[in-house]
Amino acid sequence: EPEVTQTPSHQVTQMGQEVILRCVPISNHLYFYWYRQILGQKVEFLVSFYNNEISEKSEIFDDQFSVERPDGSNFTLKIRSTKLEDSAMYFCASRLDRAGYTFGSGTRLTVV
Amino acid sequence: QKEVEQNSGPLSVPEGAIASLNCTYSDRGSQSFFWYRQYSGKSPELIMSIYSNGDKEDGRFTAQLNKASQYVSLLIRDSQPSDSATYLCAVNKSGGSNYKLTFGKGTLLTVNP
Numbered sequence: 001e002p003e004v005t006q007t008p009s010h011q012v013t014q015m016g017q018e019v020i021l022r023c024v025p026i027s028n029h030l031y032f033y034w035y036r037q038i039l040g041q042k043v044e045f046l047v048s049f050y051n052n053e054i055s056e057k058s059e060i061f062d063d064q065f066s067v068e069r070p071d072g073s074n075f076t077l078k079i080r081s082t083k084l085e086d087s088a089m090y091f092c093a094s095r096l097d098r099a100g101y102t103f104g105s106g107t108r109l110t111v112v
Numbered sequence: 113q114k115e116v117e118q119n120s121g122p123l124s125v126p127e128g129a130i131a132s133l134n135c136t137y138s139d140r141g142s143q144s145f146f147w148y149r150q151y152s153g154k155s156p157e158l159i160m161s162i163y164s165n166g167d168k169e170d171g172r173f174t175a176q177l178n179k180a181s182q183y184v185s186l187l188i189r190d191s192q193p194s195d196s197a198t199y200l201c202a203v204n205k206s207g208g209s210n211y212k213l214t215f216g217k218g219t220l221l222t223v224n225p
Contacts, residue, residue: 033212043156043200043215056210091155093213098144098204100158101213 002026006092006104013082013111021077021107023092032075033093033101034067036060043091049075082111115139118201118216127225131188135201135216138182144204145177147186149197150218156200160186191223 005024013019025032034046047067048055054067064080075094079086092104119134133147144163148156160175162168162184168175174187184203188195198218204211 031211035213042217043202043213045212045214048210048212056212089153089155095211098163098211100146100161102158103148103155106155 002102004092004094004102004104006090006107008107009105010108011110013109015084015111016081019079019082019109021079021090021092021109023075023077023104024073025075025092025094026096026102027073029094029096029102031055031095032069033095034077035091035093035103036088037091037106038088046077046090079109082109084111087111114216115214116201116203116216118199118219120219122220122222124222124224125191127191127193127223129191129223131191131195131221131223133186133188133199133201133219133221135184135186136182137184137201137203137214139203139205140179140182142203142205145175145184146202146204146213147173147175147184148200148202148215149195150200151197156202156215159199188221191221193223193225196221196223 007022032049037043047057047061066078089106091106093101095101125131147160150156162175162177172189176185200218201216202213
């Protein structure tokens with residue numbers, strides 16, 4: 001069964017450092033997403049991406065965040081200057097149509 | 113009013129029983145509805161999707177949708193210990209290419225052997 005692949009599975013970074021989280025969506029999917037889940041809290045929408053541009057972003061997705069699809073397969077989330085409160089699980093998701101979104105296994109980001 | 117609300121857990125049922133999970137949503141324009149299962153420390157895994165009023169069955173799982181009441185439910189028959197997880201209700205908000213999932217906080221289900 002096709003999978004969404006995320007790397008790394010766990011990243012520890014110092015406050016103020018830049019991190020890049022990587023995702024390989026399912027190859028024929030057209031819509032791409034980043035979600036995050038702070039420990040013990042609900043899964044929150046960050047950003048959606050379609051046709052090589054951002055479709056929608058949440059209030060969380062401020063100027064410190066950016067997304068890119070640098071080639072035909074990768075989809076990245078960059079956090080420019082990490083803060084302690086950025087510590088969370090970050091999930092990439094993709095979908096083809098209105099059917100269910102497929103989530104990657106996630107990257108646990110720990111900011112120290 | 114929260115966009116997606118789930119009945120507060122945790123919910124504990126004995127093995128073999130029926131587990132009933134409920135969810136309400138606020139946006140009447142929502143068009144598709146999903147139940148995800150999430151084990152601790154893992155990503156959400158899609159169990160059921162439902163788009164029309166009524167029931168949809170898949171194995172031991174039945175999803176029910178009532179758009180007039182803005183209500184979605186999930187029934188798990190013959191519950192197994194392996195069903196113990198957090199169940200997330202998610203609603204797909206309308207908007208063409210701007211579809212996005214909005215999640216509830218989840219209901220923790222424990223199935224006791």
